[in-house]
Structure formats: structure tokens, C-alpha cells
Amino acid sequence: xxxxxxxxxxxxxxxxxxxxxxxxxxxxxxxxxxxxxxxxxxxxxxxxxxxxxxxxxxxxxxxxxxxxxxxxxxxxxxxxxxxxxxxxxxxxxxxxxxxxxxxxxxxxxxxxxxxxxxxxxxxxxxxxxxxxxxxxxxxxxxxxxxxxxxxxxxxxxxxxxxxxxxxxxxxxxxxxxxxxxxxxxxxxxxxxxxxxxxxxxxxxxxxxxxxxxxxxxxxxxxxxxxxxxxxxxxxxxxxxxxxxxxxxxxxxxxxxxxxxxxxxxxxxxxxxxxxxxxxxxxxxxxxxxxxxxxxxxxxxxxxxxxxxxxxxxxxxxxxxxxxxxxxxxxxxxxxxxxxxxxxxxxxxxxxxxxxxxxxxxxxxxxxxxxxxxxxxxxxxxxxxxxxxxxxxxxxxxxxxxxxxxxxxxxxxxxxxxxxxxxxxxxxxxxxxxxxxxxxxxxxxxxxxxxxxxxxxxxxxxxxxxxxxxxxxxxxxxxxxxxxxxxxxxxxxxxxxxxxxxxxxxxxxxxxxxxxxxxxxxxxxxxxxxxxxxxxxxxxxxxxxxxxxxxxxxxxxxxxxxxxxxxxxxxxxxxxxxxxxxxxxxxxxxxxxxxxxxxxxxxxxxxxxxxxxxxxxxxxxxxxxxxxxxxxxxxxxxxxxxxxxxxxxxxxxxxxxxxxxxxxxxxxxxxxxxxxxxxxxxx
Numbered sequence: 241x242x243x244x245x246x247x248x249x250x251x252x253x254x255x256x257x258x259x260x261x262x263x264x265x266x267x268x269x270x271x272x273x274x275x276x277x278x279x280x281x282x283x284x285x286x287x288x289x290x291x292x293x294x295x296x297x298x299x300x301x302x303x304x305x306x307x308x309x310x311x312x313x314x315x316x317x318x319x320x321x322x323x324x325x326x327x328x329x330x331x332x333x334x335x336x337x338x339x340x341x342x343x344x345x346x347x348x349x350x351x352x353x354x355x356x357x358x359x360x361x362x363x364x365x366x367x368x369x370x371x372x373x374x375x376x377x378x379x380x381x382x383x384x385x386x387x388x389x390x391x392x393x394x395x396x397x398x399x400x401x402x403x404x405x406x407x408x409x410x411x412x413x414x415x416x417x418x419x420x421x422x423x424x425x426x427x428x429x430x431x432x433x434x435x436x437x438x439x440x441x442x443x444x445x446x447x448x449x450x451x452x453x454x455x456x457x458x459x460x461x462x463x464x465x466x467x468x469x470x471x472x473x474x475x476x477x478x479x480x481x482x483x484x485x486x487x488x489x490x491x492x493x494x495x496x497x498x499x500x501x502x503x504x505x506x507x508x509x510x511x512x513x514x515x516x517x518x519x520x521x522x523x524x525x526x527x528x529x530x531x532x533x534x535x536x537x538x539x540x541x542x543x544x545x546x547x548x549x550x551x552x553x554x555x556x557x558x559x560x561x562x563x564x565x566x567x568x569x570x571x572x573x574x575x576x577x578x579x580x581x582x583x584x585x586x587x588x589x590x591x592x593x594x595x596x597x598x599x600x601x602x603x604x605x606x607x608x609x610x611x612x613x614x615x616x617x618x619x620x621x622x623x624x625x626x627x628x629x630x631x632x633x634x635x636x637x638x639x640x641x642x643x644x645x646x647x648x649x650x651x652x653x654x655x656x657x658x659x660x661x662x663x664x665x666x667x668x669x670x671x672x673x674x675x676x677x678x679x680x681x682x683x684x685x686x687x688x689x690x691x692x693x694x695x696x697x698x699x700x701x702x703x704x705x706x707x708x709x710x711x712x713x714x715x716x717x718x719x720x721x722x723x724x725x726x727x728x729x730x731x732x733x734x735x736x737x738x739x740x741x742x743x744x745x746x747x748x749x750x751x752x753x754x755x756x757x758x759x760x761x762x763x764x765x766x767x768x769x770x771x772x773x774x775x776x777x778x779x780x781x782x783x784x785x786x787x788x789x790x791x792x793x794x795x796x797x798x799x800x801x802x803x804x805x806x807x808x809x810x811x812x813x814x815x816x817x818x819x820x821x822x823x824x825x826x827x828x829x830x831x832x833x834x835x836x837x838x839x840x841x842x843x844x845x846x847x848x849x850x851x852x853x854x855x856x857x858x859x860x861x862x863x864x865x866x867x868x869x870x871x872x873x874x875x876x877x878x879x880x881x882x883x884x885x886x887x888x889x890x891x892x893x894x895x896x897x898x899x900x901x902x903x904x905x906x907x908x909x910x911x912x913x914x915x916x917x918x919x920x921x922x
Contacts, residue, residue: 245292246299250341255289255334255341261283261285262281282326282327282330283326286330286333290317290329293317294314297314298314313336313509316505319488319501319502319505320332320506323832325502325506336514362393364377365396366387366390366393373388378397381446386440386441388439391436394433395428395441397430397445400426401428401441404438404440404620406421406435406438407421407593407620408428408433409432419595422439427444435592436593487826488508491504491826500826500828502832507822507835515843516850520803520807520850520853521542523850523851524541524800524803527854527855527856532792533784533785535783536784540765541803547748548746549701549702549740549745550694550701551702551759552703552721553703554703555681555752556751557751557752558715559682559715560681560684562598565598565678569678571676575675580675581599582609583628583674585600585603585604585610587613590616595665598679611628614628622639630669631669633667634667634668635666637665638650638654645671646672650666657678659714660678660714662678663679686790687718688720694793694794701722701723703724704736704759706727706728706729709727712725730756731758733758734759736759737759737762741763746764748766749765750790760781765782765783767784767793809849813849817842818842821842
């Protein structure tokens with residue numbers, strides 16, 4: 241009941257009403273309007289802001305054994321009322337309420353992420369009993385039940401495939417950008433998506449033991465570990481209260497004037513100290529918002545400047561999280577790369593597999609004429625076959641081609657693509673392998689520069705990813721990250737974050753997927769990618785990059801450092817003003833009312849200094865979010881020494897003939913802003 245009353249009276253509407261009463265009291269003083277003490281408008285401020293502050297101080301002192309700044313302000317308020325200085329009592333109470341309101345705005349954390357994560361849990365499953373299929377609630381599924389998962393459906397429980405093959409999107413659990421081919425005997429996880437090909441599984445774990453539920457539990461546990469933030473004034477209140485009381489009592493006893501003692505209590509109130517942190521943080525949050533960065537936690541902004549370790553997820557963070565064709569390798573001298581691309585795109589045109597869609601999209605962007613496939617047939621988890629003007633086409637993995645009695649002797653090329661973290665499709669024409677298509681998740685153009693700038697700031701960088709170690713190492717080498725850990729599940733990412741923190745490191749986690757949520761919650765500070773990131777990751781993180789511009793990480797660190805400096809300067813100014821006001825109070829130069837005015841002036845000075853942070857410039861490389869982007873692309877064809885160049889609004893295609901006659905096609909893209917033009921190699 242007490243907490244409800246306190247929260248209501250400390251709310252925005254009641255604080256505004258309280259401030260209006262105080263303003264009326266000030267107007268009365270300026271106009272010389274005298275009213276009886278019991279009719280002073282400041283009583284409205286005392287009741288609205290003072291009573292909850294008094295309740296808060298007593299609750300912390302008695303229930304929590306916590307000497308807070310609210311206790312000192314309550315003492316000053318009560319002392320002012322005892323000598324009839326209602327305005328002074330109301331002023332310190334209202335400044336305290338305003339500070340609490342600002343602090344609540346800056347430290348409030350969104351709680352929707354956990355709800356979104358829970359909503360990912362499938363609610364029904366298709367149980368097969370004696371050959372009869374029936375949709376039942378997931379709660380009725382038992383271990384050992386046979387379940388059928390159709391294309392496009394989520395896996396309702398953890399299980400093992402007993403019939404069928406398919407590819408599953410496991411990004412919710414591992415963050416892997418590529419779908420994973422599954423066959424009989426492979427394990428599947430609750431909440432993952434079956435892309436195509438019906439599969440039957442045997443349930444192996446249910447409910448609280450499922451992999452998705454464990455992920456939910458990890459997020460809950462990490463959220464509960466977040467310690468409540470104490471204001472700086474509250475941290476210092478343990479010695480502020482006795483010191484203030486000692487000086488006030490001494491001033492009263494030495495001078496014999498109780499008014500001087502009460503004035504000391506009024507000017508000693510740490511209201512400017514209370515405002516020092518939230519006002520600077522609010523200005524910094526506004527500054528960051530102009531550049532497309534949403535900071536949800538004031539505590540995170542304070543902590544960010546002292547970080548020495550930044551941990552990155554790979555997919556969707558350092559990379560775009562979208563598959564694109566990276567290599568087109570022709571194994572025949574008489575087969576240009578454009579023709580190979582046309583052959584495989586025509587074969588894959590009707591396929592729903594993500595790799596097939598990426599190839600078809602790429603061919604369309606290159607304005608290649610795609611044929612309609614004939615006799616199209618898909619083999620889930622393996623590949624596809626079709627017929628076109630070239631002949632019988634096979635496109636899939638090596639096992640698929642071997643099953644069709646096609647000799648696959650391209651291990652060298654396959655190993656190279658695998659080492660570079662790329663997926664590959666082998667293409668055969670009329671029982672002969674004619675080429676390979678490599679697909680990759682593309683590295684963000686500014687990732688490498690961002691890592692270099694962080695290293696210049698003395699920050700260690702680490703990569704934690706669900707991708708296999710070979711892929712992880714390749715991407716880490718591309719951007720300059722030294723420490724790499726791959727094949728990680730969500731709980732393993734969380735364990736690494738906890739291990740780094742136990743080593744005394746201040747850790748920032750940067751990620752985008754559902755699987756990153758526990759680690760994001762556990763890190764000292766967390767950053768999520770706003771556009772491509774999952775809702776769960778965005779809600780779990782303290783900071784969100786709305787434009788997915790990872791290059792703003794160094795800017796955030798500089799902003800945090802400047803915010804900390806502003807907070808410390810505010811504290812120094814407030815302490816200096818308080819010290820001067822205390823001396824004047826002891827000497828009788830101030831009374832409770834003039835002391836309250838000086839006290840209020842100090843608070844205003846702190847707010848004005850914090851406001852300067854809003855328009856400060858930190859980094860020339862960071863532009864406001866309204867910067868215009870225009871994309872231009874060029875075609876480059878290199879063939880037998882000939883070179884042609886033309887401007888098009890599509891991606892560049894470079895064909896290179898190597899010494900051994902293998903042809904490669906690579907892509908490039910130009911991104912042009914008002915300020916700069918950079919060549920990005922994809």
C-alpha cells in the first residue's frame with residue numbers, strides 16, 4: 241500500500257501539480273502577498289512530494305536498513321516546517337521528486353523481450369498414432385511420441401529424426417546464418433523452423449527440459465541478476481546525513497539560533513547531486529538518438545566508458561545476416577561464368593531453399609535470363625534436379641550427386657569455400673560436374689574499421705558465435721578480431737560472458753539474435769542491432785543501433801566518457817555550491833528561504849551544464865541518421881585480357897580466369913554518401 245502511494249505521488253502528473261503549488265508560492269513572495277502559514281500554497285508541494293519522500297526515507301531506513309539521501313531531505317523538510325518555513329520545506333521536497341522522476345526515466349528497462357521469447361514456443365504438434373495424424377496441444381506430447389513437422393512449421397519439442405530429410409533454420413538457437421541439413425538420426429531443437437520436406441521425429445525432451453525453455457530460463461535468470469541502481473547521492477548518504485546533522489546542531493548550539501541550523505540542513509540537501517547523473521544521462525541519450533542510437537539504460541551509459549572488453553556475435557552483427565552469391569566457379573574452359581549462373585539459377589528457380597533463392601535473386605539482379613525448369617524435382621536436404629535447354633541439371637551437395645552416380649572430384653574447391661565460411665552448391669550437367677556456386681554471409685563494410693578504432697581505444701575484442709570454428713576464424717581474421725570461440729549454444733555464450741566478468745573484465749556484448757539474449761542480459765552493457773535484430777535481443781539489450789551501423793560503437797564509448805566527465809563536473813560544482821552555502825548559513829548570511837533559493841540555483845546550474853552535452857560533437861566519422869545514401873554499381877568483365885566498364889544500378893560482376901582455368905565471379909558494390917565514396921568488396 242505504501243509503495244503504491246509513493247509511486248503515484250512521485251509520478252509525472254503529481255510532480256507537475258506539486259511544482260505548480262511551489263510556483264504559486266514563489267509568485268506570492270515576489271508580489272509581497274502575505275498569507276497565513278497554513279494557507280501557504282507550498283503546503284500542496286509538501287503534501288504531494290514531501291509525504292511520499294518521507295515514507296520512502298522511513299521505508300529504506302526501517303525495512304531495508306538503508307540510509308539514503310531521502311532521509312537527509314526528509315529531516316530538512318521536517319525541520320523547516322517546525323520553524324514555519326513552508327516554502328523551504330516544499331522546495332527541497334519538490335527537487336527530490338523531480339530528481340527521482342528523471343532517474344526513473346533514464347534507468348527504466350523494457351520487459352517485453354521475455355514475453356516475445358515465450359511467444360516463440362510452439363503451442364501444438366502433429367502426433368502420429370497408428371498411422372493417424374492428430375494436432376494436439378504441446379502439453380499433451382510425451383517422450384517417445386512420434387511427431388510430424390511439415391514445411392514452414394516450428395519443431396514443437398526437442399527430438400530425433402526417424403524419417404525424412406530437410407533443412408532447418410536453427411538461428412533461434414545458434415545464430416547460424418545458413419540452414420542446416422538434417423537427416424535420419426539427427427537432433428532437432430524446439431522452436432527451430434523446418435524449411436521444407438516433411439520429417440517425423442521422436443520426442444526426446446519436453447517442457448522445462450526443452451532447449452527453447454532452457455533459453456527462456458537463461459534470460460529470466462540473467463534479468464534477475466541485474467542489481468538495482470543507486471543514485472550517487474544515495475551512495476554517499478551514509479556520511480552525508482551524520483555530517484549535515486552535526487554541522488546543523490553545532491551551528492544552532494554555537495549561535496543559539498535554530499534558524500541557522502535549519503538553513504544548514506536545507507542547503508546541505510544533495511538535490512543538485514541527485515540531478516547530476518540523470519540530467520547528464522538524459523542529454524547524452526538525446527545526443528545518441530540524433531545519430532540513430534537508442535539508449536534504454538542510464539546505468540549502461542555510465543558503465544560503457546569503463547569497458548575494456550567488447551564481445552561480438554557474428555551473424556547479423558559483424559555481417560549482414562543475408563546469404564549472397566560470393567563465388568561462381570566454372571570447371572570448363574568453354575563455359576563462361578554467366579552461363580553457369582544461368583544454368584543453376586534456371587534449375588533452382590522453383591526451389592524454396594534459402595540457398596536457391598539467393599542464387600535466383602543474384603541472377604535476376606545481374607539481368608540474366610532465367611529459363612523455366614522442366615521436370616523439376618526437389619530432394620529435401622540434398623539438392624534439386626531439372627531439365628532445361630542445356631540438358632539434365634543436378635544442383636546439390638556431394639552426397640546428392642554421388643547418389644546419382646556422378647563423379648565428384650572437387651574437394652579442393654569445396655575445402656577452400658568451407659575454409660572461408662561459405663556454403664557451396666555443386667552443379668552437374670548431363671552426369672558431369674561443371675562448376676560450383678559459393679554463398680556467404682557478407683561482412684559489413686565498416687566492421688574492420690570499427691574494430692581497429694576500438695583497438696586504438698585500448699579495448700579488447702572477442703568473437704562468440706554459433707557458427708563452426710572454421711567459419712568463425714575466417715570472419716574474425718577478415719575484421720581483425722584476435723580471440724574467437726565457435727560452435728557455441730546460448731548457454732555457452734552466457735558462460736563465456738560470466739567467465740570474462742569473473743576475470744575482472746568489464747564486458748559489452750553486441751549481438752542481434754534470440755540466441756544472444758541471455759548473454760546480452762548478463763554482460764555489463766549490451767548492444768543490439770535494431771533493424772535486423774530479433775525483438776527479444778533488442779528488448780534484452782541496453783542499447784540499440786537503429787540503423788544497424790556497427791561503426792557507431794567507438795562513438796558510444798566516447799559519448800560515455802564525456803557523460804562521465806560531465807557527471808563528475810556536476811558533482812564537483814554541486815559540492816562547491818553546497819560548501820559555500822553551508823558557510824553562509826552558519827554565518828547567518830542565509831535564512832531557510834534564501835538558502836532554498838541558492839540551493840535551487842545550484843540545481844539549475846547542474847541542469848544547464850548537463851544540457852550542453854546534447855549538442856557536443858564527438859566523432860567526424862559519425863553522421864546523423866538523415867544522411868542520404870545512393871548506390872551505384874559497375875560491371876567489370878575480365879576475360880582473356882579484355883576489359884569493359886559500364887555503369888548500372890546493379891551489383892558488379894567480376895570474372896577472373898585463374899592460371900588453372902577455373903573461372904570465378906565476385907561482386908563489389910559502391911556506396912556513395914554526401915561525404916564520402918568507398919569501394920566495398922563483397
